[in-house]
Amino acid sequence: MKAIVVKAPGGLDRLEIRDLADPGQPGAGEIRVALHATSLNFHDLLVANGSIPTADGRVPMADGAGVVEAVGAGVTEFQPGDHVVSCFFPQWPAGPAFDAVGSFAGTPGDGIDGYAAQYAVRPASAFTRAPRGWSHAEAATITTAGLTAWRALVGDAQLKAGDVVLTLGTGGVSIMALQIAKAMGAQVIVTSSSDEKLDRARALGADHGINYRQRADWGKAVRELTGGHGVDHVIEPGGPGTLAQSIHAVRVGGHISLIGVLTGRQGEVPTSMLMARQARLQGLIVGSRRQQQEYVAALEQTGVRPVIDRSFALEQLAEAFRFQEGGNHFGKIVAEW
Numbered sequence: 344m345k346a347i348v349v350k351a352p353g354g355l356d357r358l359e360i361r362d363l364a365d366p367g368q369p370g371a372g373e374i375r376v377a378l379h380a381t382s383l384n385f386h387d388l389l390v391a392n393g394s395i396p397t398a399d400g401r402v403p404m405a406d407g408a409g410v411v412e413a414v415g416a417g418v419t420e421f422q423p424g425d426h427v428v429s430c431f432f433p434q435w436p437a438g439p440a441f442d443a444v445g446s447f448a449g450t451p452g453d454g455i456d457g458y459a460a461q462y463a464v465r466p467a468s469a470f471t472r473a474p475r476g477w478s479h480a481e482a483a484t485i486t487t488a489g490l491t492a493w494r495a496l497v498g499d500a501q502l503k504a505g506d507v508v509l510t511l512g513t514g515g516v517s518i519m520a521l522q523i524a525k526a527m528g529a530q531v532i533v534t535s536s537s538d539e540k541l542d543r544a545r546a547l548g549a550d551h552g553i554n555y556r557q558r559a560d561w562g563k564a565v566r567e568l569t570g571g572h573g574v575d576h577v578i579e580p581g582g583p584g585t586l587a588q589s590i591h592a593v594r595v596g597g598h599i600s601l602i603g604v605l606t607g608r609q610g611e612v613p614t615s616m617l618m619a620r621q622a623r624l625q626g627l628i629v630g631s632r633r634q635q636q637e638y639v640a641a642l643e644q645t646g647v648r649p650v651i652d653r654s655f656a657l658e659q660l661a662e663a664f665r666f667q668e669g670g671n672h673f674g675k676i677v678a679e680w
């Protein structure tokens with residue numbers, strides 16, 4: 344079967360198309376999936392470009408969507424023909440995070456082979472059903488970016504109608520967070536480096552937009568927009584370069600979902616302001632399979648569909664990552680085959 348592999352030590356010019364052995368028929372408890380789409384995440388980029396070291400010949404990509412071709416003995420949840428989407432942590436069925444999800448050792452496309460391939464045979468628990476009527480490309484956005492936004496807002500932050508949410512930037516996680524928050528009756532403030540992207544966010548329902556290049560003190564701008572009160576929840580994909588402003592922007596007793604490393608991996612945190620805000624700072628990595636099932640159900644009920652900026656062929660994966668690095672995208676980038 345055709346697959347993309349990362350040749351050690353990584354690098355976008357070291358992604359290679361290979362003909363790998365077909366994974367064969369599923370054993371007991373397994374399913375065979377004909378994969379048709381993946382979506383690109385920052386984590387996949389770090390594996391592909393060698394920033395996160397991985398095994399030589401690793402098949403990248405955590406997100407995979409396709410059709411069940413065969414089920415092994417004892418599998419009752421799926422049937423051939425079902426449309427499915429992969430789980431970021433196949434070993435996390437439900438409940439709070441635990442030791443095994445404190446690293447990427449069991450994550451497809453990092454510790455184990457991912458889904459930039461024609462077929463996969465995995466335990467049935469490595470997939471969930473995809474939303475009815477969705478394309479494979481749309482479904483592929485669920486695994487990482489979509490589920491992270493869902494878990495942050497609904498799992499950790501306990502979002503409710505009337506809340507005010509701040510999302511930073513217009514990448515995959517933040518745009519899905521905007522859409523979920525609007526579907527659930529929240530008010531949403533979006534930041535971006537681009538006025539044009541802010542207009543697109545408003546077209547998706549954002550109530551306010553702030554250009555963070557023009558307003559370095561965007562946390563203050565958020566407070567002004569909320570009558571000095573601050574927001575209930577912050578979706579924080581930036582990390583050290585944005586956290587101080589996010590703490591400024593959050594209300595007393597509010598919640599910050601610390602999701603990303605877009606501005607780096609360590610830095611200074613104004614701890615006294617965080618304390619004075621009496622805010623909860625919650626680190627998170629994606630979510631459980633149960634949360635993915637709940638997210639799929641919510642997507643079907645609300646009718647929310649992901650925003651796909653651009654689709655590439657699987658063979659163009661390196662080009663797709665370069666497009667992602669350029670930072671001009673809005674929402675998700677996918678590869679299809």
Ligand SMILES: NC(=O)c1ccc[n+]([C@@H]2O[C@H](COP(=O)([O-])OP(=O)(O)OC[C@H]3O[C@@H](n4cnc5c(N)ncnc54)[C@H](OP(=O)(O)O)[C@@H]3O)[C@@H](O)[C@H]2O)c1
Nearest residue numbers: 385491512513514515516535536580603604605627628629
């Ligand atoms: N913890 C988790 O479970 C989890 C899951 C998924 C992703 N992540 C992390 O979350 C981050 C975002 O992931 P993604 O997939 O959404 O990435 P992405 O689609 O590549 O989004 C990048 C966007 O972030 C915005 N951005 C960049 N620098 C910024 C800054 N200084 N302030 C505000 N916004 C900034 C930009 O938006 P504008 O162009 O509008 O300025 C950019 O387009 C990454 O660090 C990723 O590793 C974590």
